[in-house]
Amino acid sequence: MRTRFIVGNWKMNKTATEAVAFVHRLKQELPSVEGIQVGFTPPFTALHATRDALASNPAFLLGAQNLHWEEKGAFTGEVSGPMLKDLGCEFVLVGHSERRQHFGDQDTWTNRKVLAALRHGLRPILCVGETLQERDSEHTDAVIERQLRAGLVGVDDQGLAAVTIAYEPVWAIGTGRAATPQQAVLVHRMIRRIIGELGGADRVQQLRILYGGSVTPQNIADFLSFEEIDGALVGGACLDPLSFATLVRVAIRATPTRTA
Template identity: 45%
Template sequence: MKSRKFLIAGNWKMNKTASDGVDLIKDIVAAVGPQTEVDVAVCPPFTGLESASKALEGSAIKLGAQNMHPKASGAFTGEISAEMLRSLFASYVILGHSERRQYFGETDAFINEKVTAALKNLLKPILCIGETLQERESGKTLDVVKTQLEGGLAGVDASNAVNIVLAYEPVWAIGTGKVATTEQAQEVHAFIRGWLATRFDKAVAGKMRILYGGSMKPSNAPELLAQEDIDGGLIGGASLEAKSFVDLVKAAMSAG
């Protein structure tokens, strides 16, 4: 049995109105709300955070956001601060998602500012890393992952590192029809854990959770979650429907 508790986090992306989100949360809470064997989080769009926070009251499920700005306040139209997220009782925030890097030009340095700001405000970052198809086919996977780790975790000390969740998401396995094998996923997760042991120490590396974010579904979850260094999933499409998301939580309960 792993010493790390599994985390299943749902990234709704740009889906669900506030009322749709409440309906989804009610179904999830009814099925797995009281359980504490597995950590569970839902990450709605900004517009759904407040209603989601209220819908989660009394359950063990945590609230997460999909992004935030590193500054505390100011003239940053359309942005949201860590303090704003904390005021809604958010526990997690997804940072450096491949879509933020690809479509909005986010750099490792900017993502690192967000990681630092999140930690300062007692938010747990879910820091995403991963390679594109071109990088995978060029044999650069581990180099890309290492660069993103070095940049994203710059200046983070060991005492704060244990509050960070990493999510390995092979960009080429998201919405492409290509699927990473269990062996490919575990190989990168093991590399990440080894790098963390060098960057911090073995004890810290052993406590940090590394999620898989490449199209985890109820059908492939048991095999993925059985791997030594895979500690849960950052779930996209399968988090938008209660049954599939609940099935993933139950798969993690069984794997634990």
């Protein structure tokens, strides 16, 4: 059985001081976490402080929001895999829709970042998702397949074992309009099929696929009631420690009982 993974993406929120206060309060609310993994991706400026506040608490994993594909060099404003690894990061988001939309990240760049993450011992969470226009024009399957196949070029079977996929419909991110669990399940099934076709037949049942897009403490149980959904990439609801703690507690109790 796949271990559920709940990831809080702080985006461009929280100073280092605010990050420490968040972690201390969250640890009070969640003194122990069993049966699932919980991670956060603070902004780069708060990674060091967050790592120290976690104090190697095995219940929580530290991740980053992005990385550059080169190890070092004249890339002003960028951060490399070795830098993230040195700070204690265990995973990194790659291809988030906000990177694609606002910063021009292309499928080829996303692929180079996936490969760089794997090369430096970081587990990539490859984000894929369609816009509202693409969904309304019934292009969801084609968009997801393109992003998956392009993002995983050159990733071998061993590499696939370290990859997590996050399905985040762009039209649901930060809008309060989540996809229905049934909509998410259909895409998750397609993702698993495509990964199998890419050569991960031995890994496909272990592959974790998260849903992201307006996930809240009120709807997380509905998503996790389907065995195809292995966790969540959470945005706004992860910024308050009480809200995030509630969401995690609900996720721990949720049991898959439904089929789409």
